[in-house]
Amino acid sequence: MLSRLFVLVLSLAVAACAAYSGHGLAPGVASEAEVRATMGAPAMQWELPDGGRQLAYPRGPAGFHTFMVFIGADRRLQRTVNVLDTPYFARVQPGMSQAEVLQLLGPPQPQWSEYFAARDELVWEWRYCDSWGEAARFDVLFDGTKKTVRSTQSWTESQKSDRRIGCAR
Incomplete structure (x- = not known):
């Protein structure tokens, strides 16, 4: 029973980390829909001249990061960067x-x-x-x-x- 509880808590912690930064979403593989399912709705978004999209994920006020997610015209993840640096x-x-x-x-x-x-x-x-x-x-x-x-x-x-x-x- 205790080991199952530990596995559950560990799984939830890993999922929370993935949702926070998008860790685990592979560039060129993950779709925009997968990014949104993992990280949630972006606070802001911009259409890019090349047909892609830029999504903003601020993680404040207590957090220290804003992740910009760049989606290509093919609607696949290109990259994720913390811009508060x-x-x-x-x-x-x-x-x-x-x-x-x-x-x-x-x-x-x-x-x-x-x-x-x-x-x-x-x-x-x-x-x-x-x-x-x-x-x-x-x-x-x-x-x-x-x-x-x-x-x-x-x-x-x-x-x-x-x-x-x-x-x-």
Whole structure:
């Protein structure tokens, strides 16, 4: 009885991990329908010029990942990437539109987005796991009128509290 319970719990844990990141879905093999069945409905999606599709799977606010899933014109999985990472943050440049940032990083956490009237500035924020395994935040600061990127900033959560919060990359 106890061994059956252990197997059941282990199976559920493995299934939860697969649903979270899509781990186990093979590029070139898994269909878009299988991706959606495993990972759920995407928060956002875009039709791509080549006939493919891009699906966004943010796993916050407590999570540290947003997975972008790229589906080919043949409706097969091409690749899955976590975009909440330094190389993707480096692609955010002054002058980019909000739509471009959304397609690059996925939706920000709504509860952490804020408009500052005195500066006419809108700030969007994402939580991520930095290179040292510490919980961190990435902010994109937009011109409130033009709706384009002014600047970006990153900071660890320990900078605003007295304790270091670890995370898994």
